[in-house]
Amino acid sequence: MTTLFNVSFTAYLLALLVSVFALFSKRRLVDVTGIGLLAAGALVQTVYMLVRWSEAGRAPFSNMFESLVLFAWAIAVVYIVLSIKIRVRALAAATALITVVTLAYASAFESDIRPLMPALQSNWLSVHVFSCLLGYAGFAISFLSAIIFLVAARERSKATKEIRDAMEETTDKTIAFGFLFLAIGIITGAVWANSAWGTYWSWDPKETWSLITWFVYAIYLHCRYMRGWRGKRAAWIAIVGFISILFTYIGVNFLLSGLHSYA
Amino acid sequence: MSRTDTDGPRDEAPAKKAGLASFLASVPFAASVIAIIAVACIVGTLLPQGEQVADYLQEHPENEGQMELLAFLGLTNVFSAPWFIGLLGLLAASLSVCTYRRVLAARGKQGKALGRVWGSVLTHISLLLILGGGVVRGIWGERGDISFREGDTTDHFVVNRSASKLPFSVTLEKFEIETYSNQEEPSHPAAGDIHEQLQIAWKERNLEWTLPIRLDAVQQFGPDGADRKPEDSFQLTILRRITDFVVDMDTGEVTSRSDAFNNPAILVEVVNNGHTNAQWAFARYPDFNMHSEEDKAGRGAQLTFRYEVMVPAQPQATVKDYKSTLVISEDGVVVRKKTIEVNAPLSYRGYTFYQSGYNPKDPKWTSLQVVRDPGVPIVYAGFGFMILGLIAVFYVCPGGRPATRPGVTKEGASSDDTI
Numbered sequence: 117m118t119t120l121f122n123v124s125f126t127a128y129l130l131a132l133l134v135s136v137f138a139l140f141s142k143r144r145l146v147d148v149t150g151i152g153l154l155a156a157g158a159l160v161q162t163v164y165m166l167v168r169w170s171e172a173g174r175a176p177f178s179n180m181f182e183s184l185v186l187f188a189w190a191i192a193v194v195y196i197v198l199s200i201k202i203r204v205r206a207l208a209a210a211t212a213l214i215t216v217v218t219l220a221y222a223s224a225f226e227s228d229i230r231p232l233m234p235a236l237q238s239n240w241l242s243v244h245v246f247s248c249l250l251g252y253a254g255f256a257i258s259f260l261s262a263i264i265f266l267v268a269a270r271e272r273s274k275a276t277k278e279i280r281d282a283m284e285e286t287t288d289k290t291i292a293f294g295f296l297f298l299a300i301g302i303i304t305g306a307v308w309a310n311s312a313w314g315t316y317w318s319w320d321p322k323e324t325w326s327l328i329t330w331f332v333y334a335i336y337l338h339c340r341y342m343r344g345w346r347g348k349r350a351a352w353i354a355i356v357g358f359i360s361i362l363f364t365y366i367g368v369n370f371l372l373s374g375l376h377s378y379a
Numbered sequence: 380m381s382r383t384d385t386d387g388p389r390d391e392a393p394a395k396k397a398g399l400a401s402f403l404a405s406v407p408f409a410a411s412v413i414a415i416i417a418v419a420c421i422v423g424t425l426l427p428q429g430e431q432v433a434d435y436l437q438e439h440p441e442n443e444g445q446m447e448l449l450a451f452l453g454l455t456n457v458f459s460a461p462w463f464i465g466l467l468g469l470l471a472a473s474l475s476v477c478t479y480r481r482v483l484a485a486r487g488k489q490g491k492a493l494g495r496v497w498g499s500v501l502t503h504i505s506l507l508l509i510l511g512g513g514v515v516r517g518i519w520g521e522r523g524d525i526s527f528r529e530g531d532t533t534d535h536f537v538v539n540r541s542a543s544k545l546p547f548s549v550t551l552e553k554f555e556i557e558t559y560s561n562q563e564e565p566s567h568p569a570a571g572d573i574h575e576q577l578q579i580a581w582k583e584r585n586l587e588w589t590l591p592i593r594l595d596a597v598q599q600f601g602p603d604g605a606d607r608k609p610e611d612s613f614q615l616t617i618l619r620r621i622t623d624f625v626v627d628m629d630t631g632e633v634t635s636r637s638d639a640f641n642n643p644a645i646l647v648e649v650v651n652n653g654h655t656n657a658q659w660a661f662a663r664y665p666d667f668n669m670h671s672e673e674d675k676a677g678r679g680a681q682l683t684f685r686y687e688v689m690v691p692a693q694p695q696a697t698v699k700d701y702k703s704t705l706v707i708s709e710d711g712v713v714v715r716k717k718t719i720e721v722n723a724p725l726s727y728r729g730y731t732f733y734q735s736g737y738n739p740k741d742p743k744w745t746s747l748q749v750v751r752d753p754g755v756p757i758v759y760a761g762f763g764f765m766i767l768g769l770i771a772v773f774y775v776c777p778g779g780r781p782a783t784r785p786g787v788t789k790e791g792a793s794s795d796d797t798i
């Protein structure tokens with residue numbers, strides 16, 4: 117099993133090298149190779165997660181290691197789907213980098229398959245974690261595209277208007293996607309909590325932070341579409357949103373205690 | 380920022396009337412309320428809340444003044460503070476007004492634009508439903524606990540230390556704890572693994588001894604050397620050794636509740652200079668010696684005992700599941716029977732029984748949580764609407780979004796945004 121993990125890591129690493137090279141070579145073949153490697157990494161990861169699923173007899177989404185593996189996978193998949201329409205080399209390189217970093221960080225956690233405590237033995241758990249992480253992946257890419265936008269919008273930048281527009285569109289699309297899946301994640305979490313503890317909401321720090329994050333993106337949507345905010349201001353909200361995601365996902369586990377502290 | 384209508388650039392008619400409603404329905408107002416709620420939530424996760432305050436003060440007693448100030452400001456119970464509920468109320472007011480206007484604005488729209496309006500109306504109504512369900516829970520909801528043993532029946536549950544009556548009775552027919560099978564069952568430690576010793580301190584003489592525990596063996600003690608006198612030496616016998624000490628308050632009789640080392644104690648008899656005295660020493664309470672009923676005079680050598688027990692840590696079997704079989708009866712007639720476990724509660728006549736815990740010391744004892752929340756269906760309807768509404772807005776009818784319609788973004792964009 118570890119071999120599969122290492123193979124996917126290597127594929128992402130190669131995708132990173134190739135997509136950085138693509139920034140300079142500007143040849144289509146190199147771009148496509150980069151995306152292909154990312155896809156290969158995601159494919160191997162899919163097999164890895166399925167093997168783990170059958171070995172554990174449950175969906176492999178129950179601890180920090182497993183959720184980071186899923187996160188890397190989701191980022192790659194969301195990007196690959198997005199790249200069918202929008203291709204900007206800097207975004208490909210940034211995405212490859214973030215998958216490599218995520219998997220490297222995952223390997224810092226215990227990867228043993230452990231039995232689950234009773235409250236975690238629920239199908240809602242799998243749906244809950246899966247949709248949250250899919251949402252986070254959308255937001256991760258919106259964060260990257262917002263940063264690339266800000267870099268491209270500097271006065272000295274040689275970036276074209278096409279690139280800036282593509283990055284704005286990416287931020288919009290991935291935030292819409294993330295917003296929907298974070299909503300599903302929060303809702304399935306609430307339904308699960310209600311079936312396990314008899315309360316769908318208890319203002320536990322992780323719950324509360326996911327709501328805060330969701331509110332940040334609600335503000336993005338309203339400012340963007342109702343007030344017509346564009347450009348730098350919108351990009352900054354996307355960045356604040358992702359900082360809030362990082363705090364929800366990782367910071368809360370270390371800094372605040374609550375129901376979710378086992379994950 | 381350039382001028383934009385409160386309801387977005389496209390809608391003219393309903394937004395024209397100025398006043399409170401327009402203010403409430405304006406996006407800047409809504410966004411500000413959402414932002415303030417988000418900040419309040421951050422405060423609520425960073426400051427100790429509710430029961431955490433006591434724990435915090437235990438660790439930092441010097442900050443008591445600060446905590447009192449925070450409590451006074453309503454910051455130690457943010458999520459139930461009136462000001463926080465008030466903010467949610469403002470959000471609800473804003474949502475209501477703008478949803479109403481959306482519905483009016485939907486007239487005359489067609490196709491994707493209409494679908495989009497309905498998607499956003501659904502999204503906003505879903506929030507109102509979730510908030511409304513929360514209000515229903517706050518007013519008509521009830522939550523409490525039942526703890527009972529196999530065979531017990533009750534028609535009450537405990538809410539904040541007072542009893543609340545159920546319109547039926549519940550019997551715990553069976554309670555089972557399942558552990559992961561690949562792990563060992565918890566067993567009592569082998570006698571050889573338990574390390575016990577008795578420390579004796581004779582304060583007057585500044586003397587100390589440490590001895591192993593031997594029941595009924597008479598041991599002689601006293602100072603060594605020249606000043607040893609007959610009244611100085613004494614006899615020590617360990618009369619009883621108990622693993623889980625309990626004393627019957629009426630009879631004074633001492634018994635052991637179980638074989639587990641929950642409250643180990645020994646009864647030590649000292650005979651000195653014609654006086655006999657016996658006292659209990661407790662491993663859990665090393666500074667406490669209890670004179671027993673058998674204590675004759677209380678004179679003689681004043682010794683203090685420290686009883687120490689070291690039991691090796693047990694490999695704790697990991698609990699896989701725990702299940703209570705509940706029987707519900709009304710007027711003596713059994714109406715429902717179900718085995719509940721952590722993710723599978725039992726609902727009957729608006730009350731839901733959740734498996735919430737067990738007592739590691741008494742495997743026949745279960746704890747249940749009892750919840751009555753008539754708001755749940757409303758909240759769940761909200762959840763469904765939310766998902767449908769967002770899918771409609773983002774994926775089914777995205778073409779109707781103002782920003783993707785030509786002409787709108789330019790009008791809405793502010794000068795510094797054009798890069």
Ligand code: HEM
Pocket residue numbers: 331334337338341342385386387403404405406409413470473474477481495496499500502503506769772780
């Ligand atoms: C946490 C609370 C809220 C959430 C999650 C939320 C969510 C949304 C979403 C997802 C959209 C669609 C955005 C898009 O087109 O991409 C939207 C649009 C909108 N929201 Fe909200 N909203 C919230 C609160 C409010 C409030 C309080 C108001 C009241 C002023 C409001 C007014 C609007 C309006 C006017 C639109 C445009 C609707 C349309 O074009 O049909 N929202 N909101």
